[in-house]
Amino acid sequence: MTTKMRSEIAEQPAALRDTLDALLPRVDEVRRLAGQTRHLLFVARGTSDNAAVYGRYLIEARAGRMCALGAPSIATTYRRRVDLDGVLAVGLSQSGRTEEIVETLDWAKSCGAKTVAITNGGPASPLAEVADLALCTLAGEEKAVPATKTYTTQLAALAVLALGVGADVNADDLQRVPDAVEKLIDDPGDLSAVVEGLVGKPGVVVSGRGFAFSTALELALKLKEACYLHAMGLSYADLLHGPIAVVDEDTPAILVAAGEGPTLPGTVALAERVTGAGASAFGVGGGTSLAAAATAALNGPDLPEWVAPMGLIVPGQLLTEALARRLGIDPDAPRGLNKVTQTD
Incomplete structure (x- = not known):
């Protein structure tokens, strides 16, 4: 039986093509609005907040603009x-x-910011309607609770946003993303070995x-x-400052890297340190160097570092879906979760 999550993972190449086709012609709209601002503030929760982290690194590293991840409670609770x-506020919500x-x-907006919405909810969604500019992704309806195609299309929308704020990148790289994702879906690497390495x-x-x-x-x-794993997401810089002590025979590490870029050597060195201490290190991406240092590895995309995250998550999605089934869990409907989460 094919899960909804697995089907929606497979829909990502088409969703990315449709989203890029719709949003790339709107770079000039972003440029006009962003030209009235200096800094960016991202507003999101959950998966959308993780997408915002990509947007922050991309715009700070390639456009030279300061970015911050906003705390919605400042507005809604305090x-x-x-x-x-002078701020461009970017709200991200898959549902809108x-x-x-x-x-x-x-x-x-009431505090003086210009506003952008990134949502799969369409132009009539509340988030799109409140924004000065809405970048609506075209992922289609997502039925599985864990977000897959809505996440990768959010990254595509953030890449378009980055072009509009002046990122020094080759826009043609974006056209390579759907094919790279398709290739990863067909050949994610040693998926079964990583699944078995996490069982128990x-x-x-x-x-x-x-x-x-x-x-x-x-x-x-x-x-x-x-x-339902106790999974801790960390920068490897933070991991080395103490939490690496939790990595042992019962707590393996999954190490993620693009196939190029300044963070790859450090990721490889971390894999060597983990395996040298007798623990398992599973690689995602990082080319042949990370695969050689890891216990087992999933493939990464053949893409430049700035667009690699749109492909890097795909083997991780496949891993999650396969591991859930291996553990006897329905990945489409995890306990205690709904598709749209409202925060008090």
């Missing part, structure tokens, strides 16, 4: 005013109906750095949601 003149995010984006383990540390940090956070969240 109800404080903040001077947001999360009341906390809608309220916070509206609050940001109470927890796992998922680590990456830089652009791959968003993938580590999102994969950790998926393993929590769908497999």
Whole structure:
């Protein structure tokens, strides 16, 4: 039986093509709005917050603009005013109906910010309606509770946003993403070995750095949601500052990296340190160097670092779905979760 989650993972190449076709022609709209601002503030929760981490690294590293991850409770719980003149506030919500995010984006506008919505909910969703500009992804309806195609299309929308704020990247790289994702779906690497390596383990540390940090956070969240693992998502810089002590025979590490870039050598060195201490290190991406240092490895995309996260998460999604089934869990409907989460 094919799960809804597995079917929606397979829909990602088409969803990415449709989203990029719709949003790339709108770069000039982003440019006009962003030209009135200096800094960016991302407003999101859950999976969308992990997507925002990608947006922050991309825009700070490639566009030279300061970014921050907003705390919605400042608006919704503490109800404080903040001077947001010169800020581009970006609200992310797959449904566009999360009341906390809608309220916070509206609050940001009232505090002087220009506002952008990134949502799969369509132009009539509350989030899109409250924003100055809505970048609506075209993932189609997502029935499984764990987000897959809505996450990767959010990353695509953030890449378009980055182009609009002046990122020094080759926009043509985006056209390579759907084919790279399709290839990973067909050949994710040694999936069965990684699944068996996690069976019976109470927890796992998922680590990456830089652009791959968003993938580590999102994969950790998926393993929590769908497999009920105590999964900790960390930058490897933070992991080395103490939490690495939790990595042992019962707590393996999943290490994520693009196939190029300045964080790859450190990820490989961390894999060597983990395996040298007698624990398992499972690689995701990182090319042949990370695979050689790991206990077992999943493939990564043949993409430049700045777009690699759109592909890097895909083997992790496949891992989550396969591990959940191996554990006797329905990945489409994890306990205690709904598709749209409203925060008090």
